[in-house]
Amino acid sequence: MESLVVRGAPHEYVLEEGILSSLETKLKARGFHHVLVVHGDASWKAAERFWPEFTAVEATYWQYNGICSQNQMDQLAAVVQSGEYDAIVGVGGGKLLDLVKGGAYQTKRPYVLVPTLASNCAPWTPLAAVYTDEGTYTHYDVYPENASLLLLEPRLLLTAPKELFVAGIGDTLAKWYEADVQLGSMDEKSPALEVAYYTAKLCRDILLEKSDEALRAFDIGEVSTAFCKVAETIIMLGGMVGGFGDQYGRIAGAHSIHNGLTVLAETHGILHGDKVAYGILVQLALEEKWHEIEALRLFYEKVGLPYSLTQLGISLQADLRSVAEKATVAEESIHVMPFPVSADAVVSAIKKLEEKNEGLQAGV
Ligand SMILES: NC(=O)c1ccc[n+]([C@@H]2O[C@H](COP(=O)([O-])OP(=O)(O)OC[C@H]3O[C@@H](n4cnc5c(N)ncnc54)[C@H](O)[C@@H]3O)[C@@H](O)[C@H]2O)c1
Numbered sequence: 635m636e637s638l639v640v641r642g643a644p645h646e647y648v649l650e651e652g653i654l655s656s657l658e659t660k661l662k663a664r665g666f667h668h669v670l671v672v673h674g675d676a677s678w679k680a681a682e683r684f685w686p687e688f689t690a691v692e693a694t695y696w697q698y699n700g701i702c703s704q705n706q707m708d709q710l711a712a713v714v715q716s717g718e719y720d721a722i723v724g725v726g727g728g729k730l731l732d733l734v735k736g737g738a739y740q741t742k743r744p745y746v747l748v749p750t751l752a753s754n755c756a757p758w759t760p761l762a763a764v765y766t767d768e769g770t771y772t773h774y775d776v777y778p779e780n781a782s783l784l785l786l787e788p789r790l791l792l793t794a795p796k797e798l799f800v801a802g803i804g805d806t807l808a809k810w811y812e813a814d815v816q817l818g819s820m821d822e823k824s825p826a827l828e829v830a831y832y833t834a835k836l837c838r839d840i841l842l843e844k845s846d847e848a849l850r851a852f853d854i855g856e857v858s859t860a861f862c863k864v865a866e867t868i869i870m871l872g873g874m875v876g877g878f879g880d881q882y883g884r885i886a887g888a889h890s891i892h893n894g895l896t897v898l899a900e901t902h903g904i905l906h907g908d909k910v911a912y913g914i915l916v917q918l919a920l921e922e923k924w925h926e927i928e929a930l931r932l933f934y935e936k937v938g939l940p941y942s943l944t945q946l947g948i949s950l951q952a953d954l955r956s957v958a959e960k961a962t963v964a965e966e967s968i969h970v971m972p973f974p975v976s977a978d979a980v981v982s983a984i985k986k987l988e989e990k991n992e993g994l995q996a997g998v
């Protein structure tokens with residue numbers, strides 16, 4: 635049997651209202667007496683009112699420049715080296731948390747994460763997506779250590795823009811479809827792959843059942859059980875699929891379609907999870923799973939995920955061939971699907987999907 639790497643969880647994880655009031659105790663218990671707190675601009679504005687007063691732990695604050703680049707990691711590492719810091723505490727969205735992981739790795743310090751958004755599994759994974767200083771994605775790094783502590787204050791997560799949460803739902807829903815297409819047909823799965831497969835299914839089931847109710851928390855400005863459940867699904871369960879599934883828990887067709895869509899300038903302002911959500915439908919169209927597409931379309935409509943090119947701001951006359959070619963270059967994850975996928979097949983799947991959309995609008 636092929637050997638796969640299992641990447642575990644943060645050493646301690648808690649989701650609880652008021653949890654930041656125990657941050658100092660938890661830092662002291664780890665022997666962290668002087669910490670560097672790294673934050674962003676928007677993330678600090680959101681976090682400040684939940685932030686505890688420290689009495690025994692000394693905290694120094696440092697604001698990042700909004701990009702998780704190698705240069706910014708080097709700068710962070712230099713700041714850490716210049717002080718006597720026991721640990722780094724990251725407060726922010728995925729970019730900031732990834733930066734902290736990189737800075738911690740470079741300086742061999744432990745790190746603590748306090749996410750301010752529930753938009754993807756970055757808080758859970760020991761990985762960082764790295765960009766150029768101009769913001770172009772270059773690669774991701776995998777680190778040997780996970781967070782020493784991950785604290786989710788749900789009221790803080792609720793301060794974030796609702797659209798980012800919706801996009802997080804889209805991105806996490808893809809975990810199931812992208813894992814299923816790889817693991818569903820595998821006869822013999824290792825225990826870790828069984829966990830990944832089960833967790834991916836749990837992602838889908840919880841999201842389909844609870845997202846609508848979870849989103850209401852943004853409208854009324856109050857944390858609910860459904861909100862917490864969906865936030866944990868995005869952050870924790872989503873992270874576990876990749877952690878246990880290794881290459882089988884990663885991406886497949888939906889993310890390749892996302893990457894293909896990025897050739898169209900009009901998609902640059904569209905959130906990652908929104909493009910991935912459309913990618914799920916194209917992947918399912920390639921698999922000819924039309925019933926599943928119908929069911930998902932109703933769900934997308936309810937939560938506000940895009941199910942058509944028009945909703946993504948793309949004209950039906952757009953250059954779909956370039957999208958399909960980019961989605962099917964040799965290194966794309968679409969090729970982990972259990973049948974060959976050509977650019978022609980992708981163009982045809984998108985067209986069929988759009989024809990069904992038009993049919994629905996015309997009441998056919
Ligand atoms: N490491 C991983 O496993 C992993 C997984 C998925 C995505 N990523 C990476 O995560 C990044 C995306 O992360 P993200 O979606 O969390 O967003 P982000 O970190 O890019 O933040 C988006 C914006 O929201 C702001 N923000 C943060 N908290 C806020 C709040 N509470 N209220 C208002 N604004 C707030 C930020 O300042 C930023 O301007 C990308 O770099 C992506 O590549 C990493």
Ligand SMILES: [Zn+2]
Pocket residue numbers: 805889906910
């Ligand atoms: Zn994604």
